[in-house]
Amino acid sequence: MSRRTPRLLAATLAVAALALGACAEKADDKPSAGTAAAAYPVTVGALTLDKRPEKIVSLSPSATEMLFAIGAGPQVSAVDDQSNYPADAPKSDLSGFQPNAEAIAGKNPDLVVLSNDTNKIVDQLGKLKIPVYLTPAATTLDDSYAQITDLGTLTGHADQAADVASRMKDDIAKLVKDLPQRTDKLTYYHELGPELYSATSKTFIGSIYGMVGLTNIADPADADSKNGGYPQLSQEFIVKADPDFVFLADSKCCQQNADSVKARSGWSGLTAVKNNQVVTLDDDIASRWGPRVVDLLRVIIDAVAKVPA
Incomplete structure (x- = not known):
């Protein structure tokens, strides 16, 4: 992120990324599909929560995507300045990084x-009686x-939430079912930013690659766990590791692509570059854990x- 500094990425992915108002439903308000049977308190x-929230503030892009996916979008009254999906989410100048x-x-x-819980914001909101x-x-x-x-439980959309989770599980199972078995595992480098910060297998994004059977070249660089799963690699380290794939999660924020990678010192000889296996990812999708x-x-x-294979 330009938002995608390693610090912000960690805040969004692995250390870090909403609010609901106490308005009761008006008598003529009809609950959205699937919420009629929801009983409160939950x-x-x-x-x-004693009643269904109708003014939700989401300060996490991942949570924003989840809320809209389960049908709670109409209950969301404001989202943080990084929540850009879906496009009709009510974006505001609220910050999830410095709430x-x-x-x-x-x-x-x-x-x-x-x-x-940056700045002990949970305690601050608790003193204001905000759930x-x-x-x-x-x-x-x-x-x-x-x-x-x-x-889903909190917003009165338990059934829709169960459906979303079930569809995700089914889709993922179908995607990985027919993966070919390989004698030698392919290796990869996942780039968070041009500063060469990466993510190891113990992170959420690393677990996704693990489902595909790929080996993460960043793992040895974080063996002592001091970097929280997000080590900064060196040019020399990456060139020596010679990954089969380079996945770029900095294509939007930092305009990185196959050409810019090839132009880096020593990178033109990488297997990933020579075999046209430099893959640009959507920065946002690659940094969130929603649907x-x-x-x-x-x-x-x-x-x-x-x-x-």
Whole structure:
């Protein structure tokens, strides 16, 4: 991200990326499809909502995508400045990276969805009697499914949330089912930014590549776990590792592509470059753990399928 500095990426992916108001439904308001049977109060973890939230503030792009996917979009009154999908999400100048309790409270939310507790924002909002649901950066697909399920429960869309999670599981199972068995595993380098920060197998994005059977060249660089799964690699390290694939999650923020990679010192001889296996990803999809992870997996599998087993 230009937003995609390694720090922001971590905030969005692995350390880091909403609010609902206390308005009761008007008598003439009809609940959206699938919500009629929802009974309140509902409890998720330590959070209990007495009524269906109608003014949700989402300060996590991943949570925003989840909310709209499960049919709770009409209940979302504001999203953070990085939530750009879907296009009709009510974008605001609220920040998920540096959340401001006063600004959030100004939206009169009855639920705020956050991806992390920066600046002890949960405690600040609690003092204002504003309910908060945390959706920490996922490390596994099960984390994603759990967050989708919880959001469905909280918003009165439990059935739709179950359907979304089920479709994701089915789509992913179909995508990986016919992957060819390889004697030698293909290797890859996943780039978060031109500064050569990457993500290891223990991160959410790393787990997606792992489903495809790829070997991550960044793993040895984070063996001591001091980098939280996001080590900064060197030119020499990458050239020596000679990955079969280079996946660029900085194509939008930083205009990286196959040509810019080939122009880097020593990179023209990489197997990935010589075999035209430099793959540009959508920065946003590659940094989020919502329903579009299926699209990310499809791009990766399509690229790998072109290599003979």
